[in-house]
Amino acid sequence: RKEVEQDPGPFNVPEGATVAFNCTYSNSASQSFFWYRQDCRKEPKLLMSVYSSGNEDGRFTAQLNRASQYISLLIRDSKLSDSATYLCVVNSRAGSYQLTFGKGTKLSVIP
Amino acid sequence: NAGVTQTPKFQVLKTGQSMTLQCAQDMNHNSMYWYRQDPGMGLRLIYYSASEGTTDKGEVPNGYNVSRLNKREFSLRLESAAPSQTSVYFCASSELTGGEETQYFGPGTRLLVL
Numbered sequence: 001r002k003e004v005e006q007d008p009g010p011f012n013v014p015e016g017a018t019v020a021f022n023c024t025y026s027n028s029a030s031q032s033f034f035w036y037r038q039d040c041r042k043e044p045k046l047l048m049s050v051y052s053s054g055n056e057d058g059r060f061t062a063q064l065n066r067a068s069q070y071i072s073l074l075i076r077d078s079k080l081s082d083s084a085t086y087l088c089v090v091n092s093r094a095g096s097y098q099l100t101f102g103k104g105t106k107l108s109v110i111p
Numbered sequence: 112n113a114g115v116t117q118t119p120k121f122q123v124l125k126t127g128q129s130m131t132l133q134c135a136q137d138m139n140h141n142s143m144y145w146y147r148q149d150p151g152m153g154l155r156l157i158y159y160s161a162s163e164g165t166t167d168k169g170e171v172p173n174g175y176n177v178s179r180l181n182k183r184e185f186s187l188r189l190e191s192a193a194p195s196q197t198s199v200y201f202c203a204s205s206e207l208t209g210g211e212e213t214q215y216f217g218p219g220t221r222l223l224v225l
Contacts, residue, residue, distance in 0.1 A: 004153075032211050043201055043216035044154070087153070091212065098169065099214065103153040 003027060004102040006088050012108045017078050021105045023071040023088030032091035033064055035073050037084045038104065044087055047073075078109045112137050115217035117202050123223045124192045132187040132220050134202030142205045143185035144169075144214065145177060147198040154201065160185055192224045 006023045013019045025033075033050035048055065050062040050071055061074040071088055088102035118133045136143065144159040146169075156169030160179040174196060176188045185204075189196055202217040 043218050045216070046213055049211060098156055098159065099212075101154040103151065 003092060003100045004088055004090050006086075006102040006105050008103060008105060010106040010108055012110055013078055014110050015078055015080060017109075018074065018076045019078055019107065020075075021073045021086055021088075021107075023073075023102055025069050025071070025088075025090045025092070025100075027090070027092040028066075028069060030069075030090045030092045033062075033071050034089040034099075035060075035062055035071075036087040036089055036101075038087055039084045044101075047086070075107075078107075080109050080111060083107055083109045114138065115202055115204055115215055117200075117217035117220050119220060120218070121221045123225065124189075125225050126193060128192050129188065129190050130192065132189075132200055132202075132222075133184070134186065134217055135184045136202075136204040136215070136217075137183065138204060138206065138215065139182070140204035140206050140215075141182070142212070143179065144203040144205070145175070145185070145187045146201045146203065147171065147196075148201060148219075149198050157187065157200075192222075194224045196222065197224045198222060 004025050035047040036044040037047045038044040048057050050064045054063040059076045063072045085104040085106045087104045090100050092100050115136045141162045145157040146154045148154045155171045157175050158177040160166045163182045166177050178186045200220045203214045205212045205214040
């Protein structure tokens with residue numbers, strides 16, 4: 001089983017739609033969880049961290065289910081500018097600096 | 112602040128040639144990283160440096176060497192390039208915020224090995 005798995009998509013959604021991405025991770029000892037965003041031919045940028053209690057940043061909501069080893073990202077009221085690849089990222093090694101990246105889910109928001 | 116900068120942006124090499132990819136950060140971060148990103152593979156860690164003077168192997172270190180020249184700079188060297196090293200290379204640095212490491216990436220170097 002791959003360490004971090006995501007549905008590669010693409011997800012093609014109309015403007016204003018709500019879209020959800022899922023991610024599973026294999027290491028139950030994983031400590032930290034993140035969503036990064038990567039625009040075409042650009043570098044990844046941190047979108048948000050994911051906390052056990054769930055967290056929200058504007059139109060974006062991230063949730064973590066440690067029992068199921070599952071992370072989700074919900075985007076409400078999609079904008080054209082949300083079109084990007086969303087990377088699920090896990091720090092699987094406590095006390096280390098190594099992040100494991102999923103392959104990403106591509107989102108295209110259509111006018 | 113420029114953040115994380117990388118040079119060159121693009122490079123074409125012939126098999127067997129050597130080159131060094133440069134990375135610098137002006138955020139006073141202790142930790143720095145080199146990743147490669149290939150289609151369908153996601154980002155994979157090549158080497159990292161937790162602090163000035165230390166370097167450690169990541170997931171895919173074979174064929175690469177690194178140097179943490181000082182706190183700002185972390186270079187990646189390909190001694191004898193191979194077509195399998197055609198990739199996009201990202202450098203990153205990180206800071207500890209609220210108990211979590213946040214990584215900031217450079218714009219990347221696109222390398223083609225013929």
